[in-house]
Amino acid sequence: MRVAIIGRGPIAQYIAEHLKPPLALAQMLLRPGAEAPLDVPAVSDARDVDADVVADCAGMDGLRAHGPALLEAGHRVFTLSAAAFADAALAESLVAAAERGGGRIILAAGAIGAIDTLSAAKVGGLTAVRYTGRKPPAGWAGTPAERFGLKSLTEPLVHFEGNARDAALAYPKNANVAATVALAGIGFEATTVRLIADPGVAANTHTLEAEGAFGRFSATFEAAPLPGNPRSSGLAAMSLLRALESEVACVRIV
Numbered sequence: 589m590r591v592a593i594i595g596r597g598p599i600a601q602y603i604a605e606h607l608k609p610p611l612a613l614a615q616m617l618l619r620p621g622a623e624a625p626l627d628v629p630a631v632s633d634a635r636d637v638d639a640d641v642v643a644d645c646a647g648m649d650g651l652r653a654h655g656p657a658l659l660e661a662g663h664r665v666f667t668l669s670a671a672a673f674a675d676a677a678l679a680e681s682l683v684a685a686a687e688r689g690g691g692r693i694i695l696a697a698g699a700i701g702a703i704d705t706l707s708a709a710k711v712g713g714l715t716a717v718r719y720t721g722r723k724p725p726a727g728w729a730g731t732p733a734e735r736f737g738l739k740s741l742t743e744p745l746v747h748f749e750g751n752a753r754d755a756a757l758a759y760p761k762n763a764n765v766a767a768t769v770a771l772a773g774i775g776f777e778a779t780t781v782r783l784i785a786d787p788g789v790a791a792n793t794h795t796l797e798a799e800g801a802f803g804r805f806s807a808t809f810e811a812a813p814l815p816g817n818p819r820s821s822g823l824a825a826m827s828l829l830r831a832l833e834s835e836v837a838c839v840r841i842v
C-alpha cells in the first residue's frame with residue numbers, strides 16, 4: 589500500500605522511518621520549496637498526490653491547506669489533527685469534500701488511550717467528560733501559555749480551563765487530544781479541559797475521566813515526548829502508524 593506523508597516534522601519522520609511492508613512510502617506533500625528529508629518524490633500540490641492512503645502529519649495548517657482537495661479526489665486521509673474539527677467552517681469543508689469525492693478522513697486516537705472505551709460509552713449515553721493535559725513547560729512553547737513565563741515556573745500552572753472547542757482553537761498543536769476526546773465523547777462544548785505546565789513532570793501526561801450509563805472510568809497516560817518536538821508525544825506517531833497498519837490487516841482491533 590503506497591503511503592503519501594504530509595509534512596516533514598518529527599511525526600512525519602517517525603512514520604517514514606517505521607513504515608514496513610506492505611506499507612511503503614511513495615511521496616511527500618510538502619510546502620513549496622521544502623526538501624524531502626529522504627530520497628522520496630516530493631510534491632507541493634494535493635492534486636499531484638498519487639498514493640493509496642495519505643498520512644497527514646502537518647497539523648491543522650496542513651489539513652486546512654490540503655484536506656479538502658485530497659478528500660474531494662477520493663483519498664483516505666489519516667490524521668492526528670483533530671483540532672481542525674473545532675473550527676466549524678473547516679470541519680464542514682472537510683466533510684463536504686469527502687461526501688462529494690468519496691474520500692474518508694480517519695482520526696487516529698493520538699497521544700491518549702481509552703478513546704475506544706469513551707466512544708463505546710457514548711453509545712449508552714455520557715453525562716460528564718473531563719480531560720487534563722499536563723506537560724513539562726517546554727512542551728507548551730509557542731502556545732498562549734508562554735505569557736506566564738514558562739521558563740521561570742517552579743510549580744504547576746493551570747494556564748487553560750474551559751471547553752474543548754476553545755482549547756483546540758487556542759492550542760492547535762497541543763490540544764488535539766482534547767478535540768479527539770470531544771469528538772469521541774460528549775462534544776466540544778460539554779467536554780471540560782484543563783491544561784497544565786508542570787516543571788515536576790518529564791512525560792506528557794494525559795488524564796481522561798468519564799461518567800455515564802456505562803459507569804465511570806479514569807485513565808492516565810504518561811507519554812514520552814518525541815525526540816525533536818517536546819510538544820508531541822511519541823505515542824501520537826505510533827497511533828497514526830497503527831491506524832495505517834490496520835488498513836491492511838485481516839484482523840482489526842477497533
Ligand SMILES: NC(=O)C1=CN([C@@H]2O[C@H](COP(=O)(O)OP(=O)(O)OC[C@H]3O[C@@H](n4cnc5c(N)ncnc54)[C@H](O)[C@@H]3O)[C@@H](O)[C@H]2O)C=CC1
Pocket residue numbers: 594595596597598599600617618619645646647648649650653654668669670697698699700760761762764765768814817819820821824
Ligand atoms: N492527536 C494527537 O494526539 C497529536 C496531534 N499532533 C498533531 O500532529 C502535528 C505534527 O506533529 P509534529 O511532527 O510533532 O509537528 P511539527 O509542527 O513539528 O511538524 C509539522 C510539519 O508539517 C509541515 N506543514 C505545516 N503546514 C503544511 C502545509 N500546508 N503543507 C505541507 N506541510 C506543512 C511543517 O512544515 C512541519 O514539517 C502537530 O502539528 C499536531 O497538530 C501532535 C501530537 C499529538
Ligand SMILES: O=C([O-])CC(=O)C(=O)O
Pocket residue numbers: 699760761762763764765766792811819820821822824
Ligand atoms: O502529543 C501530545 O502529548 C498531545 C498533543 O500535542 C496534542 O494533543 O496536540
